[in-house]
Amino acid sequence: MQSEVRVSSHEPIDYISKNIYGHFAEHLGRCIYGGLWVGDDDRVETEDGLRMDTVSLLRGLNMPVLRWPGGCFADDYHWEDGIGPRDERPRRRNLWWTQGRENVPEESNEFGTDEFLRLCQLLDTDPYIAVNVGSSTPQEALDWIEYCNYGGDTELADRRRENGQEEPYGVKYWGIGNENWGCGGRFAPDEYADEYRRFANYFNGFDKLMNEESTEFIACGHLTDDWNEVFFDSLNGGMEYGPGSFLGMGSPFNLMDHFSVHRYYQAGGDTDFTDEQYYKIFARAQKVGGDIDRAAETISQYVPEGEIGIIVDEWGVWHPEARSDNGLEQENTVRDALTTAGVLDLIHARADVVSMANIAQLVNVLQCLVQTDEEAAWRTPTYHVFDLYENHIGQTALETSVDTENRTIEGEDHDVPMVSASASEGDGELFVTASNRRHDEPESLTVDVGSSSYSVSTATVLFEGNDIREYSTKENAESFEASPLDVTDEGDGTVTFDAPPASVVGLTLTE
Ligand code: AHR
Incomplete structure (x- = not known):
């Protein structure tokens, strides 16, 4: 059969943000524990507890950004559990991704903020931290950003120094909750708007204190327009904002840099699918394009174009084989990799509005790029698509x-x-x-x-x-x-x- 691809070099869409090639690592199954972090296990080479076979494969991807610690995990996570001497860190249960498992994996907290940020340093990637909105407070989130980013002489900045990091980490991306319409608190959209405003207000205050605007804040959206519209409608909290109004504060829309959507798709099983299902998954993956268009349309009703970017914050194939009781593991096929190529093509076509995209997830879980066992790490077919597509980064997308x-x-x-x-x-x-x-x-x-x-x-x-x-x-x-x-x-x-x-x-x- 014959097809033709026509490229219009005189019709630029926009610059392709490097962050479109971003990733996501959650405390879930063997993504962090086993996949990225093995601590003292000497069966593989490690650096500061991180497994270097995985790190070395990931380095090949030139990852621009990595989102952590969840996912649903984030809204039941308390970051102070994961800092300081490892043998003094408390074991906790996290509510998510452990249901239905016989031996419920508890959270050892061996891998916490400093370990994550060390990983980012080794990968030369920008960290993106999602804070707990559902079961926590703006104070806990504010303390976290102070621990990470404050250079002065406070108790929290000193704790970071005691834990081995003299200079502030400079974490730029902060997600205000995750799926807050679901696992992240089951908020109604107007309730999440209230929470968003409250959390972002304190983050913004911290930015002002630092006298710089080096941090960016992310709201977690929904796939339905109705939910998103009520969220945006409610963000003002019924107030008239504007220059000089309400204690001189600007509109809460100024407190949002990105708005995120999530999309997973499946058709048939991971390796067991009919020809019809083989094609069906492409139709389902294509919904990402509609999600972006609809989010852009909603945002455009509230702010001038380009002020709030869209993040496709979790995306990829999620086959029925990936269940909570097996740590969301599934086989990673050539079919999956082909869907990735199609979604990246769609995202390039909306390079004018998409500021970041993070495929789910980095190692061993869902549509991972690297898989591991106790002794080795290897690439999945999806890894190779990312590797090939990397040449698009930093270029201008063309019609x-x-x-x-x-x-x-x-x-x-x-x-x-x-x-x-x-x-x-x-x-x-x-x-x-x-x-x-x-x-x-x-x-x-x-x-x-x-x-x-x-x-x-x-x-x-x-x-x-x-x-x-x-x-x-x-x-x-x-x-x-x-x-x-x-x-x-x-x-x-x-x-x-x-x-x-x-x-x-x-x-x-x-x-
Ligand atoms: O990636 C797995 C889960 O999918 C995440 O924890 C959650 O945000 C989404 O529902």
């Missing part, structure tokens, strides 16, 4: 249209295009990613970048020869690595090639 067959899926809102693509440009380089979703035949693809001044410098393909149901194991992990692809540069701004069945292609063109 891209795809002329391809659209498959209708019964009961779904979206048709599934057989080819998904996106493109970006920067510093004399144009980068195009295109996936062929057809799993049973190659696609004859023409990519037209509309300018004969570009010629192909590299062409790479992922998953050539892999089956859509193949999943990563310690033994086969190398079989998902990228390989070179034969393409024909027609010399007039078009490139033609055969994209193998169920594959992802990356083309770099230079001027």
Whole structure:
């Protein structure tokens, strides 16, 4: 079959924020304990208790940002439990992700704030901390930011120094709760608006005290417009704000830098799915595009464009096999990786409004990028998509249209295009990613970048020869690595090639 990808180099969408390639690590199953942190276990090489085989694979991703400690875990977490000498830290139960398990894993608090921030230093990634709104207070959150970011001579800043970190960590991103309509407190939208205003007010006060605006605050939204609209409507708390009004404070909208949405999808099982379900999951993943559009529409009713960014704060495949009682583990297949490519294409198309996206989750849990056992760590197929797509970071997204067959899926809102693509440009380089979703035949693809001044410098393909149901194991992990692809540069701004069945292609063109 034949498809055409047309890139409009004169129609820039916006700069692609590096944070779109962000990640999420929750105290859940084997994500932190076992996956990232092994403490004194000497079966793998460690640095300060962090397992270096995982760290070294993650370094390959040049991760821009990492969200922690949850997820639902965050709204039942008290950060002071996780600082100071490890053998004095209290064991606690956390309410989430332990239900239905015979041996309820309690929280040892071995991995806390300093361990997380050490991990971020090793990965050269920006930390993003979600504070507890549901079962805690603005005071606890304010103390946390002071512990992390205050450079003066206070008890909390001194505790950080005693715990080994002289200089403030400078944590920039602060999430005000997580899914506060659900596990994060079951707030009605107007109640969460009250909580948001209260917490953000103190964070903002701290920013002013520091005489800098180096921190950014994130509200956790819902997937329904109704909930989000009531939340935004209520944020003013019935007050008229504005310059000079109400003790000189500005609108509470100034207390929000980002607004987040979460989206998971599934169709059939992780490895056990029909052909129809194979395509269905793409239709479901495409909902991320609608989520972004609707959130942008809601935000635009309240603030000028660009003032509040949208964060796709949790996204990815969540198969029925990933349950609370197995720590949300599932097999990670080529099909999953292909859905990732499609979602990243959609996010590029909305680079004008999306400020960050964090796939769930980093290690061992849900659509992870790295898996581990007691002795080794290896990459999943999804890792390779992130690795390939990394070339888009820091470039400007370009309008891209795809002329391809659209498959209708019964009961779904979206048709599934057989080819998904996106493109970006920067510093004399144009980068195009295109996936062929057809799993049973190659696609004859023409990519037209509309300018004969570009010629192909590299062409790479992922998953050539892999089956859509193949999943990563310690033994086969190398079989998902990228390989070179034969393409024909027609010399007039078009490139033609055969994209193998169920594959992802990356083309770099230079001027
Ligand atoms: O990522 C797993 C869970 O999914 C998170 O804890 C929660 O925020 C969401 O429901």
